[in-house]
Amino acid sequence: xxxxxxxxxxxxxxxxxxxxxxxxxxxxxxxxxxxxxxxxxxxxxxxxxxxxxxxxxxxxxxxxxxxxxxxxxxxxxxxxxxxxxxxxxxxxxxxxxxxxxxxxxxxxxxxxxxxxxxxxxxxxxxxxxxxxxxxxxxxxxxxxxxxxxxxxxxxxxxxxxxxxxxxxxxxxxxxxxxxxxxxxxxxxxxxxxxxxxxxxxxxxxxxxxxxxxxxxxxxxxxxxxxxxxxxxxxxxxxxxxxxxxxxxxxxxxxxxxxxxxxxxxxxxxxxxxxxxxxxxxxxxxxxxxxxxxxxxxxxxxxxxxxxxxxxxxxxxxxxxxxxxxxxxxxxxxxxxxxxxxxxxxxxxxxxxxxxxxxxxxxxxxxxxxxxxxxxxxxxxxxxxxxxxxxxxxxxxxxxxxxxxxxxxxxxxxxxxxxxxxxxxxxxxxxxxxxxxxxxxxxxxxxxxx
Amino acid sequence: xxxxxxxxxxxxxxxxxxxxxxxxxxxxxxxxxxxxxxxxxxxxxxxxxxxxxxxxxxxxxxxxxxxxxxxxxxxxxxxxxxxxxxxxxxxxxxxxxxxxxxxxxxxxxxxxxxxxxxxxxxxxxxxxxxxxxxxxxxxxxxxxxxxxxxxxxxxxxxxxxxxxxxxxxxxxxxxxxxxxxxxx
Numbered sequence: 001x002x003x004x005x006x007x008x009x010x011x012x013x014x015x016x017x018x019x020x021x022x023x024x025x026x027x028x029x030x031x032x033x034x035x036x037x038x039x040x041x042x043x044x045x046x047x048x049x050x051x052x053x054x055x056x057x058x059x060x061x062x063x064x065x066x067x068x069x070x071x072x073x074x075x076x077x078x079x080x081x082x083x084x085x086x087x088x089x090x091x092x093x094x095x096x097x098x099x100x101x102x103x104x105x106x107x108x109x110x111x112x113x114x115x116x117x118x119x120x121x122x123x124x125x126x127x128x129x130x131x132x133x134x135x136x137x138x139x140x141x142x143x144x145x146x147x148x149x150x151x152x153x154x155x156x157x158x159x160x161x162x163x164x165x166x167x168x169x170x171x172x173x174x175x176x177x178x179x180x181x182x183x184x185x186x187x188x189x190x191x192x193x194x195x196x197x198x199x200x201x202x203x204x205x206x207x208x209x210x211x212x213x214x215x216x217x218x219x220x221x222x223x224x225x226x227x228x229x230x231x232x233x234x235x236x237x238x239x240x241x242x243x244x245x246x247x248x249x250x251x252x253x254x255x256x257x258x259x260x261x262x263x264x265x266x267x268x269x270x271x272x273x274x275x276x277x278x279x280x281x282x283x284x285x286x287x288x289x290x291x292x293x294x295x296x297x298x299x300x301x302x303x304x305x306x307x308x309x310x311x312x313x314x315x316x317x318x319x320x321x322x323x324x325x326x327x328x329x330x331x332x333x334x335x336x337x338x339x340x341x342x343x344x345x346x347x348x349x350x351x352x353x354x355x356x357x358x359x360x361x362x363x364x365x366x367x368x369x370x371x372x373x374x375x376x377x378x379x380x381x382x383x384x385x386x387x388x389x390x391x392x393x394x395x396x397x398x399x400x401x402x403x404x405x406x407x408x409x410x411x412x413x414x415x416x417x418x419x420x421x422x423x424x425x426x427x428x429x430x431x432x433x434x435x436x437x438x439x440x441x442x443x444x445x446x447x448x449x
Numbered sequence: 450x451x452x453x454x455x456x457x458x459x460x461x462x463x464x465x466x467x468x469x470x471x472x473x474x475x476x477x478x479x480x481x482x483x484x485x486x487x488x489x490x491x492x493x494x495x496x497x498x499x500x501x502x503x504x505x506x507x508x509x510x511x512x513x514x515x516x517x518x519x520x521x522x523x524x525x526x527x528x529x530x531x532x533x534x535x536x537x538x539x540x541x542x543x544x545x546x547x548x549x550x551x552x553x554x555x556x557x558x559x560x561x562x563x564x565x566x567x568x569x570x571x572x573x574x575x576x577x578x579x580x581x582x583x584x585x586x587x588x589x590x591x592x593x594x595x596x597x598x599x600x601x602x603x604x605x606x607x608x609x610x611x612x613x614x615x616x617x618x619x620x621x622x623x624x625x626x627x628x629x630x631x632x633x
Contacts, residue, residue, distance in 0.1 A: 121487070121489075121490075124489070124490065124493065155512075155589075156512055156513055156516050156589070159513070159516035159517070159520065160516055162520055162524075163516050163517075163519035163520040163523075163524060164519065166519075166520060166523070166524030166525070166528075167519070167523060167524065169524075169528055170493075170496060170523070170527070170528060170531070173528065173531050173532070173535065174493065176535070177489050177531075177535055178489075185535060188535065189532065189535055189536065192528050192529075192531065192532045192535075193532065195528065196525060196528055196529065196532075199524065199525070203520075214590075215589070216589055
């Protein structure tokens with residue numbers, strides 16, 4: 001046995017992966033660098049000349065990629081919050097407080113067998129999860145995270161949102177039909193009935209806001225709510241907000257309207273015959289949908305990225321790091337040490353029972369917290385997009401919390417009650433809201449003419 | 450360097466290529482809607498047809514029509530068609546056409562429509578009617594000004610027609626009084 005084979009035989013699996021990966025990465029990296037050096041100018045010129053196309057592609061890819069960690073976060077939130085509401089502990093083994101649990105769920109789903117039952121309609125069965133996930137992901141593209149952070153600021157954003165969001169139900173029906181299973185079929189039919197019934201009040205409830213703002217563009221609707229707290233549409237259109245909230249709960253198939261996959265009645269509804277990653281797509285799309293409808297509610301009714309209070313002053317901290325010259329790397333090296341010592345000193349002096357290493361660890365943590373807070377404050381003050389994004393995410397995740405809370409609290413509605421409620425109460429209420437808003441606008445503007 | 454205005458080696462513009470692609474999808478999937486044997490797949494192909502048609506509207510600069518097309522025709526009407534199919538059909542039923550006795554009238558009607566279409570298409574100067582450059586998407590304001598200005602009468606006639614259809618649908622779906630009492 002030669003030396004190389006001997007070394008190979010002694011390597012652990014991780015070591016073998018590394019032994020293959022490192023040379024490949026080294027060669028690939030060197031080749032990429034060489035190509036960049038040779039063709040870098042031409043590539044940069046091409047990108048610069050086609051900036052709209054490149055921007056669109058980058059925005060699509062980033063939007064697609066952020067749906068995955070968002071879904072992981074929501075799954076973890078749901079597991080942990082419902083556990084706390086049920087007086088359980090919830091996930092606590094993997095990561096701090098079980099935070100990595102949902103990623104493990106994702107890996108588990110990837111590793112399970114992807115089984116296609118023999119009697120299904122194979123192409124339709126295979127495409128159904130794709131359609132469902134595509135509809136979810138395409139709606140993320142128009143969400144105005146901040147005025148500077150909207151991947152596609154469509155003029156018809158709201159119309160696009162409702163149109164593409166309605167495509168998801170086609171995927172659910174495809175899944176329900178092609179599975180060749182009575183429970184799946186019932187789930188698909190329920191999904192269709194529910195989606196059609198609730199889409200009408202959902203779309204009609206925002207017409208009042210469209211009348212008030214005169215636009216369908218989501219960034220402009222957010223901009224129309226800038227100012228104080230009372231400019232938010234939830235205070236100017238409270239009836240629309242209530243209708244909208246109920247309708248998005250039904251659109252996202254959340255409790256109390258989760259009849260499409262009611263596990264006590266119809267196993268898992270449309271997803272009964274699915275396994276492995278194809279089931280994972282449905283699961284993911286569901287949580288992405290919860291995020292999307294929360295984001296839409298916060299954009300349309302809660303002021304989106306506008307802060308609830310406008311500070312009378314805006315702090316401006318201008319730090320010119322370049323002026324420090326050679327001292328910058330020295331300071332960057334020394335400052336953490338000095339900061340840790342300074343923060344550790346009072347703890348060390350406070351009591352003789354505290355050991356030196358304990359004081360040092362505490363000092364390091366305090367200094368880390370302080371410096372993170374300082375950098376965060378500086379970033380918030382200097383980068384307006386960050387502050388806007390933080391406000392938007394706070395509002396969105398508060399709504400996600402409400403959805404989880406509802407799931408932990410409310411029982412499921414019966415399917416006939418659900419349909420009757422949509423047609424007999426929500427639809428007239430949304431029409432009333434439209435007429436009342438139009439009348440108010442007419443009365444207030446006709447005086448000026 | 451920016452992308453060339455036409456596709457290399459073929460010499461047609463990108464918008465034309467997109468139009469040809471979407472038009473091909475429309476024609477192909479529409480043919481499959483008619484010729485397919487599995488009725489639910491026909492319904493799905495109808496959705497694909499309408500979606501590609503919405504894409505053509507976007508290429509032609511009418512994005513608001515495209516949005517309405519997707520919202521109404523795919524999101525509502527096609528889903529209702531699928532819903533009706535799912536309620537009435539069974540996947541284990543035979544895929545044969547059991548009651549198809551109208552081959553001759555259908556052939557006559559389609560031949561007549563084909564001749565009409567050929568005459569109409571041949572007689573029109575398409576070069577002068579096609580809107581050449583894509584307009585700037587100015588949002589809803591321009592569309593609303595046209596729809597509620599010169600075309601207001603047509604709009605109102607269409608809404609009256611739809612109202613009549615809704616009333617007719619309710620009348621057809623209404624149960625007779627005696628069976629209602631029995632059920633109650």
